[in-house]
Amino acid sequence: MSSLSATSTLGRFQRWRRTKDRTARYTIGFFGVAVVGALTLMFVYLASETLPMFQGATLEPRTEYAAPGGADTQTIHLAVNRHREMAVRLTEDRRALFFRPYSGDIVKEESLPIPEDVQVTSFSAAEPRTRLVAAGLDNGQVLAIEYEYNERFSPEGRLYNPSLVYPLGDEDSALLDVDDDGRAISVVGIQRGSSGIRVAAATEDGNLVLVRFEERTSMMTGETEVRRSAYDLPSLPDGATPTRILLDITGRHMLVGDDQGQLHFFDINNPSRASLVDSKRVIRGDDAEVTSLEYLLGTVSIIVGGSDGTVAQYMLVRDDDNVNRITRVRDFPSHAGPIRNTQPEYIRKGFLTADDRGEVKIHYSTSQRTLIERQITDQPLHRVYVDPRNRLLIGIDDHETWHLQDLSNPHPEVSFHVLWQKVWYEGRSGGDYVWQSSSATDEFEPKFSLVPLTIGTIKAAFYAMLFATPLAIMGAIYSAYFMSRRMRSITKPSIELMEALPTVILGFLAGLWLAPFIEANLPAIASILILMPLGMLVAAFLWTRALPESLRNLVPAGWEAAILIPVILAIGWFSVSMSPLIEVWMFSGDARQWLTDQGITYDQRNALVIGIAMGFAVIPTIYSISEDAVFNVPKHLTQGSLALGATPWQTVVRVVLLTASPGIFSAVMIGFGRAVGETMIVLMATGNSPVVNFNIFEGMRTLSANIAVEMPEAAVGSTHFRILFLAALVLFALTFAVNTVAEIVRQRLRQKYSSL
C-alpha cells in the first residue's frame, strides 16, 4: 500500500517534472521566435502606416434627391459645413435655403435682399473657405453676402442657427454700387483679402471696373468704417468680351477670361495704375472654348477646363525679365465631354471637374494625380461640390437632381512623382526637389520631396565614411597584425569605449565646439591633413634609420603607435598655432571670407564637421569587425608567405588583406548602415537645411534628423505623419539590406576560414 502510494507520488512528481520541462521548452521557444516577431512587427507596422498613402480614393453612391427647395429653379451656389450637418443652397430665384445635406430637409429659408424689379445677371464666389459670394445685378450693383452656420455645442450634439450675413455691415449695405453709370453687371468677381473686399466687374458693354472696400476699425469709437474706392481698368484688347473674372487674395492679380479662349492678367497692385501685363490663349484646340476657369486654394494656380474636355493648370510665373507670365504648368486627363464646372477643395490644392456627360473627376495639382474618374449619372452635370473635409461629394445635374456620394480621399498629395522627381511648385519658375512640410499659412503648398533628405543622408554618410574608413581599416590591420599583445589589450577596449560614447555627446561637441573651432581655424584643418601623414613618415624614418640601435631597442616592436602619439599631438598643436599666421599669409586674414569670395558657400555647421564627428562614431564599428576579420586569417597562410621570403608588408597586402577582404567589406557596410541612421550628430551639428548638393562646407538634412525634428509636430494620421513613417521605412529597408548583405558575406567568410 505504502509502496503503491510512493509509486503514485513518484509518478505524479515525474509527470510534474515533465510538464515543467515541456512548459520551459515552449516558453523559451516562444521568446526565441518572438525576436523574429518583433522585427516583423516593426516592418509590418511601419508599412501599414504608410500604405494608406498609396491606396487612392474611393467614391460610393450615397443617395439622390430632388434639390431642396424645388428642382424648378437652378442652383447657383452650394456649400456644406465641415461636419456635414448643415448646408446652404443659393438659387436663381433669389433664395437661400439652409438644409441637412444627407436628407435634404430644409431647416431655414431666407430670401436674398434684392429689389423685386432688379434682375440677377451674374454670379461668383470667393475662395470657398471665406463663405463669401457675389451676385451682379442689372442696375450696376453687386450683392455681397456671406452665409454662417453658427454652430453651438450642447450635450445632445451640435446645434445650428444658420443665417445670411452681410460682410460690410447690415442688410442695407449688402448692395454695393459698382458701376456708377448703372449698367448691368455681366461678369462679377469677388475676393476677400487681408485689407478688405475687392469686387471686379465687367459691364454689359465690356468695361472693366474694380472696387475696393476697405474696412477700418476706428481706434476711438470701435466702429467699423468702410471706405470705397473705385477704379476703371483698361478694356480687353481686340474687342474680346469678358466671361470670367478671378481676383487673388493678395489683391495684386486679376485674371479675366474672354470668349476667345484667352486669359488676361492685370496687375492691380496699384489699382489706379492697373495695367494689362499678359494675355494668352489657354486652350489648345482651335475651335475649343474655355468653359470653366477657377482658382485653386491660395489663388495662385488657375484650372482651365475646355469645351473639348481638357483640364490644365496655369500659373503666373516670372520670366527672365521678372515679369509674371501666364504659364501652363501641367495637364490632367481629359473628359469625354465639355467641362461644365470646376470646384476647388477647401484646404488642399485639389479640385473636382464635372462634364456634360455626368462624369466627375477628382484631381490633385501638386502630385498631378487624378484619383477618381466616375460617371455618377447619365445626365449632364452643371455643378459639383465637395465639403471642407472631402468626405461628401454632391453632383447636380441639369434637372436639379442631386447625386450625393461618399468620398474618401485622405492622401492625394503623395505619389512616386512627388516623392522622388522634380515638381513644379506654385510660385517657382520650374521643377525642383524641395522638402518643406509646413508653414504658417493655410494656403501653403506642402512640398514632400524625399530627394533632398536622401541626398543629405548620403552626403553625411559619404563624408563620415571618407574620414572613418581609412583610419579604421588601417588601424585594424595594424592592431591585428603588427601590434604587440599588451598594447592591443589597451587599444581594443579603448576603441570599444569609443563605440559606447553616446552620440548626443559627440553631436554636442561637434556642434558647440568643433564647428566654431573649424570655422576659426580652417587652415589648421588643411595643414593637419597634409602634415599628419608626412610627420608620421618622418618620425618613422628617424626612428628606424637615424636613431642609434640602443635607444631603439628600448621600445619593443609592436609599439609604433605609442611612439606616434606625441608626434600626432605635436603636429596638431603646431598646425593650430600656425593657423592664424597661414590665414594672414595666404587668405588675406580671413579664410572664411576667402572661401565666400571664391563662390563657395560656407555654413558653420557643415559636412566637414559631420564627417569628423560621425566618422568618429563609425570608426569603432568598422575597426572592430575588420580587426576580427584580419585577426582570424589562418596563421599558416601568413607564416607560409613569410617563409617564402615576403616582407611583413607584402604578406599583409597580398595575403592577409585578400583573405580578409569580405570581412572588411562587411565592416564597411555595417559602418555605412550606422552612418545612414545616425540621428543626434547630424541633428546637432548641421544646420538641418534640406539642400541638394555635395559641398563639404554646407550642411544638409538627413532622413533621420528630419524625423526627429518633424515627428513631434506632425498631426497623427496626416499625410505628413505618414511620409515621416515612410522615411523611417526607407531607413529600415536600407539598413536591413545593408546589414543582411554584410551578414551573409560574413557567414561565407567564416565558412571559408573553417575550410582553409
Added chain:
Amino acid sequence: MNHWFKSGTPWIWLNAGAVAASLVMVFGLILMIAVNGLSFFWPSEVIEFEYQTEQDSEPRRVMGELQRSETMTAQAMRDAGFTVPEGQDIVVRHLIKRGNRDLDSRDFQWYLDDFMSEWERPRDVVVLERLQWGDFYGYIREYQEDGETVAEGGEARTAFEERMPQTRELVQQIERIERIEIGRVNFELERLRIAQRGVERAEELSLEERGQRQEELDAEREELDARYAELEAERNALRDELGRFAIVLETADGEHATIPLSRIVNAWWPNDMSVPAKLRHYVVAFWDFMTGYPREANTEGGILPAIFGTVLMVILMSIVVTPFGVLAAIYLREYAKQGPLVRTIRISVNNLAGVPSIVFGVFGLGFFVYLIGGNIDQIFFRDALPSPTFGSPAIIWASLTLALLTLPVVIVSTEEGLTRIGASIRHGSLALGATKAETLWRLIVPLSAPAMMTGLILAVARAAGEVAPLMLVGVVKLAPTLPLDGNFPYLHLDRAFMHLGFHIFDVGFQSPNVEAGRPLVYATALVLVMLIIVLNLTAISIRNYLREKYRADSD
C-alpha cells in the same frame, strides 16, 4: 631611402598612425569633457579691468570670469564687426562672463587683449548664484532688514554671511511645501476632477446614487481646498519672513542693485578663498548639481530629475529586456536545431542591432503610444479623455522601445556566455536524470549569470546614452513631476520624464542662451560619460574574468 620604402616599413608606420590618431581622439575627447565638466564647479577668479577701444572716449570697467581665450586673425575680427588696432594681423580675444543679466543683457562678451588694462583681482568681489538672472558679480555695500540699512561695508558682508544659512533653510522649506505638499494636493484635486467626470458620465447609476457620489466628491474637494489654503498661508508666511532681508551691491561700473536674500542660492568670494575653501565649495557645488532641480530654462541648477528619469527608465527597460533576451539566447543555444529558423532569428538579431535608433522611436510612437496607449485610454481611462493618460509619450513606452533596441545586446552577450559552458556539464546533468529544464535552471543559468549580467550592463549603457528615439516616445525638456513620488500608486508609468542625454541636447541647442548653458552641458555630459564608461568597464572586466575562468576550467 628607396629601399626603406620598398621594405614596407613606412606603410606599417602609417597604419600605426591610424591607431594612434584614433586613440588620441578618444582620450582627447574624454579629457576635454572631463576638464570642461569638472572646472564648472571650481570657483574661478573674478578679474576686473578697464577696457577702452580706439572709439571710446572713456574707459569702461569690466568685471567677470574668464571663460576662454582665442587667437584670431585681425581680418576675421574686423569682418565680425570688432574694432581692431591698425597694422596688426593677429589678435588675442577673451570671452568674459560678466553675469548681471538683469542689468545688462550681454552677460557673455568678447574683449580684445589689446584694449584691456592690467587685470586686477579684487579680494572683496562677491559672486552670487541667484534663482533668476544667473550669476551676479559685485561688491557688497549694504545689508538691509525690512528695507532699513543695518550694516555697511565690511560689516555688511559679515551680517550677510551670518544670515545666509537661515535664509537657505527657509528657501528649502518653501521648496518642500511647494514641491511635495502642494504637489500632493494638486494630484488629489486632479484625481477628483477625473472622478467627477466619471460620475457625470456614469449613466447606469440612478440619480440618487449620483447625487450621493457627488456629495462625497464635494466634501473631499472642500477638504483639499482647505488644506491648499492652509499650505499657501504657511508658504506665504515663510516668504514674507524671507523677503525682509536684502543686500545692496555695487557693480564694476558703479551701478547699485538691491537683491533680496530670498533670491540668492549661494554666495562666495572667489578671490578671497584658500584652496581648501575652494575645494569645499567645489564639493558642495557638485553635490547641489547632482541633487538639485533645474532652473532658468534648464541652464542652471541641478540635474536630479534627469538622473532620476534616466535611471528609472533604464531599470524598467531591464525588467523587460533581461528575460526576453536571455530566453531568446537560451533558445538559440540550447533548444534550436540549426536550420532556416535559427538563421532567420540570427538575421533578425543582427538587423535589430543595425536598424537606426530613430526608426525604433518612430515605431514606438506609432505602435506603443498611439496604438496600444490610445487603446488603453479608450478602455481604462475614458473619464480623463480627451486628455490622454497612456496615449501620450510616457516613461513606460520609452522603456519598452529601448528594450526592443537593446535586445540584441543581451542576446549576443548571453549567447557568448552559454557557448563557453562545456558540453560535459550538460551531459553530466542529463546523465544523472535531470530534465533539460532542470539542467538549465540549476546549472546553465547560474553558470552563465555573469554573461547575462554583462549583457544587461551593456544594454543599460546603450540605453542610457540613446536619445533620438526617446525624443519621440517620452522625454521632455522639463517634467513638472517625477515619475516616482509619494502619491498613490507611487510609480507613474504614464508620465513623461527627463533624461541626461536629452538634457544635453536641449540646453546645448534649444535654450535661448547657449553660452550660459555651456558649462552645465559639459558637466551633464561628464556625468553621462562617466556613467557609461563605468558601466562599460564593468562589463568588460566581467567578460575578461569569465574568459579567464573558463580558460582555466578547460585546461
